[in-house]
Every structure is written in C-alpha cells, then in structure tokens.
Amino acid sequence: MNIDDLKFDEKGLIPAIVQDHKTKEVLMMAYMNRESLEKSLENKETYFFSRSRQSLWHKGETSGNVQHIKAIKYDCDGDTLLVEVEPEGPACHTGNNSCFYRDIINDYDENEERESILSNLYRRIESRKENPVTGSYTNYLFEKGLNKILKKIGEENAEIIIASKEDSKEEVVYEIADYIYHLMVLMVEKGINLNDVYKEISKRYYKTEEFREQHKKRKETK
Incomplete structure (x- = not known):
C-alpha cells in the first residue's frame, strides 16, 4: 500500500470502513487523515480523525475496545479504505457489536x-x-x-x-x-472459543459421515 496513491478530500480526510476480519461484519465508519493512517499502520491498531474535536483519536483508548488491524485495503478510486480488524470489544459506544444495528430496510435471510x-x-x-x-x-x-x-x-x-x-x-x-x-x-x-467447539463437532460429524460412506461402499461390493 502506498499512501500517496490515496485520494484524501479537500479537508485531508478519507472514509474508513471497519470490518471484523473473521465474521466480515461491518463494525463502524470513521475518517482518517494521513497522520492517523500512518499511526494505524505503525501501531497495528485503529486511529481516526475526529471532525468534531479536530483531533486524532485512538479507538479503545478509554473503553479498552481496541481494534487490532489485520489488513487495510483501498477501493478502485483510491478514496475509501476498508480496514479489517480483530476487535477486543464492541465497536459502538452504545455497547452494540456494530454501529450498524438499526434498519431502514431489512430484506435478507x-x-x-x-x-x-x-x-x-x-x-x-x-x-x-x-x-x-x-x-x-x-x-x-x-x-x-x-x-x-x-x-x-x-x-x-x-x-x-x-x-x-x-x-x-x-x-x-x-x-x-x-x-x-x-x-x-x-x-x-x-x-475456550467457538472455533474450538466447531472443530470438535466437525471432527465428529465428518468421522460419522466417513464411516457411513465406507459402510455403504462395503455393502455395494458384496
């Protein structure tokens, strides 16, 4: 990634969409300037620029809900960032996991x-x-x-x-x-995390399916 390839707006800002690296859930949207992006790259945690306070802020500095950066991508126009993170807690100040917890339309499975x-x-x-x-x-x-x-x-x-x-x-x-x-x-x-349990269940499930398939083949050859 080359910061010089990015297109900051007239105020020196660029939108940054933050996404959970594992679940792919969109967690929040904030703005970065060049300095906050450089600090994010340096420390591997998200730093943003507050338009209301006109200053940098480190996500989780007071709440403890820091976001560890796993990847940063930019779109085809170079004017929007996608920041994939491993969050230590909720992204939203309301305590919700994502800032996008309210619907205007909700037509999905x-x-x-x-x-x-x-x-x-x-x-x-x-x-x-x-x-x-x-x-x-x-x-x-x-x-x-x-x-x-x-x-x-x-x-x-x-x-x-x-x-x-x-x-x-x-x-x-x-x-x-x-x-x-x-x-x-x-x-x-x-x-113990959910993946530990998923792996154990998968191991048992596929072992059972493998046994059934082998049993079926044995019956067919008789």
Whole structure:
C-alpha cells in the first residue's frame, strides 16, 4: 500500500470502513487523515480523525475496545479504505457489536443473522471479562469465579429438565437459551472459543459421515 496513491478530500480526510476480519461484519465508519493512517499502520491498531474535536483519536483508548488491524485495503478510486480488524470489544459506544444495528430496510435471510448471533454473544461476554461494566450480570459471574459459574450451569441444566416435563415448548426454549449463555460464560472463563467447539463437532460429524460412506461402499461390493 502506498499512501500517496490515496485520494484524501479537500479537508485531508478519507472514509474508513471497519470490518471484523473473521465474521466480515461491518463494525463502524470513521475518517482518517494521513497522520492517523500512518499511526494505524505503525501501531497495528485503529486511529481516526475526529471532525468534531479536530483531533486524532485512538479507538479503545478509554473503553479498552481496541481494534487490532489485520489488513487495510483501498477501493478502485483510491478514496475509501476498508480496514479489517480483530476487535477486543464492541465497536459502538452504545455497547452494540456494530454501529450498524438499526434498519431502514431489512430484506435478507434471517438464518444468516441467527448463525452469527452466537459469535456476537461470545464476543460480548469476552468483552465484559476484559472490560468490566458496573452492574453487569456477566461481570458478577466472573467476579464470583468458576464455582459460581459451574453452579449456575448445574441450575440451568436442572431447569431444562423440569421445563421439558411440562407441556410448554416456549419454556424449554427459554431455559435452553439461559443454559447456552452460562455455558459461554464458562467457555470464556476457561479460554475456550467457538472455533474450538466447531472443530470438535466437525471432527465428529465428518468421522460419522466417513464411516457411513465406507459402510455403504462395503455393502455395494458384496
């Protein structure tokens, strides 16, 4: 990348779209000037230029939600940046993972959103551990420690069993959601991420599929 190839506007600014490197979710949009871009390149963390304060700002300097830069790209016209990052917490000051959490129109496959919600929840829990928020139930669990987290998982497991005895699907769904949340708190506490679980499930799934395929071939040759 050559900064001289970029087209800064008349105020010396260029829009920077920030995207999660892993999930590809668009997190925020801000402006960079030459100095903030150079600092971003030097420190491998995002620095922007505040148009209201007329000064540089380091994302996460006060909140702790820094963004580690994995790649910076620029468009065909050279007047917009795409910054791929590994975020340490929510990008939005509201606590939402992305600044783009409100819709004008929403005409897409909701299954895609459902698939990403677990990743978003995990990152939110991870962020609470790294950047405690006063009054947060998640922080309360981390403060009480492993025994408290394990106790809650046991309680939620029992709640699923009790709810399953009743004739209410909604109640079972509610308790399962509670269980998954507390399970994720345990995962963060133990340093286990979703990819660790996905890999283990994939290993078992494909092992099963491979066994079935081999069994099918053996039957066909008999």
